[in-house]
Amino acid sequence: MSKEVLSPVLIPVYTCQICRQTITLKGPPIIGEAQEARNARVGQALAAHLGKNHQDDMRTIFLTSPYLSGWLIFEKFDHNDSYIKSKSEEFRRKLRAMTKRINVTDELIEQQVQKNCLMFSGPQQETVIQLLKTLRDTLEEVQTPNTATSADQAAPLAAD
Numbered sequence: 001m002s003k004e005v006l007s008p009v010l011i012p013v014y015t016c017q018i019c020r021q022t023i024t025l026k027g028p029p030i031i032g033e034a035q036e037a038r039n040a041r042v043g044q045a046l047a048a049h050l051g052k053n054h055q056d057d058m059r060t061i062f063l064t065s066p067y068l069s070g071w072l073i074f075e076k077f078d079h080n081d082s083y084i085k086s087k088s089e090e091f092r093r094k095l096r097a098m099t100k101r102i103n104v105t106d107e108l109i110e111q112q113v114q115k116n117c118l119m120f121s122g123p124q125q126e127t128v129i130q131l132l133k134t135l136r137d138t139l140e141e142v143q144t145p146n147t148a149t150s151a152d153q154a155a156p157l158a159a160d
């Protein structure tokens, strides 16, 4: 059984993605501090930076937070409330888009097929490429006019 070894980080540095300012915790490290307490201190320091320097972004975060808890609550129930269904689905899609880390582009698919699918050529390769693009679009819930739902036409969230 292997044991994961984490590299020690003596002084964590947080760089704001908006202004590139670095933020560090004030004061010396607290020996024996519970991770949750430390996380709370970090969250407070980062929130203070956003609140002081990026008020629009902080406002968006605060406006979005109730939608997350609302979505989590509504997802625990079966119901026939179409308005809540459409808003809940709209929020889920936005949250998914906001948290997505990998973007599979057409170019990436084409390069990978050309590099790794040497057993196929010409029209066969195009079929594989199209199949992978369709699979990607399905996984990413890309909407075409034929698959658009009423949730897609709903008004944007206040957090936009």
Ligand SMILES: [Zn+2]
Pocket: 016, 017, 018, 019, 020, 021, 049, 053, 054
């Ligand atoms: Zn900043």
